[in-house]
Amino acid sequence: MKKILFILGPNLNMVGIRDKNVYGTETAESINQQVKQWAEEMKLDLEIYQSNHEGDIIDKIHSAYGQKDGIMINAGALTHYSYALHDAIEAVHIPTVETHMSNIYAREPFRCQSVISAVCAGSVAGFGKNSYYLGLTALVKLLEE
Numbered sequence: 200m201k202k203i204l205f206i207l208g209p210n211l212n213m214v215g216i217r218d219k220n221v222y223g224t225e226t227a228e229s230i231n232q233q234v235k236q237w238a239e240e241m242k243l244d245l246e247i248y249q250s251n252h253e254g255d256i257i258d259k260i261h262s263a264y265g266q267k268d269g270i271m272i273n274a275g276a277l278t279h280y281s282y283a284l285h286d287a288i289e290a291v292h293i294p295t296v297e298t299h300m301s302n303i304y305a306r307e308p309f310r311c312q313s314v315i316s317a318v319c320a321g322s323v324a325g326f327g328k329n330s331y332y333l334g335l336t337a338l339v340k341l342l343e344e
Contacts, residue, residue, distance in 0.1 A: 200244050201268040201342055203335070205234065206256060207249035208275030214300070221301050223327060230328045237332050241339055253277055253284065260287040269338045270295040271331070278303070278313045289318040294341050298334040299324035 207227075210217060215226035231247050238245035246267075250256050256277070263270060270293050277284050278297070288295050295318070302325030303310045316322050320341055323334045 200242055201339065202244045202266065203238065203246070203338065204259070204263045204267045204270045205245060205247045205331075206259060206270065206272040206274070207231075207247065208256060208273060208277045209251045209253075211273060211275050212249050212251070221306075223300075225328065230331070233328060234331045234335070237335055241335060243335070243339070253281055257283055257287040260284075260291055263293055264291040267293055269293060269342055271298055271334045271338055272296070272315070272319075273298045273300070273331075274315055278315055279309055280314060282314055285315050285318055288315055294338065295319045296334045296338045296341070297322040297324075298330045300327050300330055301325060 212227050214222045214230060215224055234247065235245060248259050250259070260270065272295060274281065274284055297313065297316055297319040303313065304324070313322065321337055323330045323337065326333060
């Protein structure tokens with residue numbers, strides 16, 4: 200059974216409350232439960248971790264080294280400026296898929312760049328919670344190769 204770490208960055212605990220036109224009304228807790236169910240169906244051992252603190256997320260990525268087979272990450276706003284997060288993903292050499300519920304390329308100009316995508320195997324954005332399903336599916340296929 201593949202061990203996957205799913206990281207959710209700043210403010211993603213507020214999905215369903217914040218900017219409902221972008222993120223919808225379904226709560227973060229509800230979406231996380233669905234992601235867990237999808238992971239079970241895919242026979243994955245999934246750990247979901249959310250933090251609003253960059254350093255805690257970096258520490259969590261470091262702790263995955265030698266412990267997890269893959270990482271899926273929605274880094275939230277850290278996506279656009281955290282070179283430290285970029286370096287952490289690069290350092291652990293764990294296949295990583297970047298995900299976003301919204302289409303970051305159709306939003307504000309500052310959101311149109313991802314500084315972590317260069318160290319991720321791929322990105323899935325713009326499909327709401329289904330971005331997580333697609334990201335998990337892609338990560339499984341990547342790990343099978």
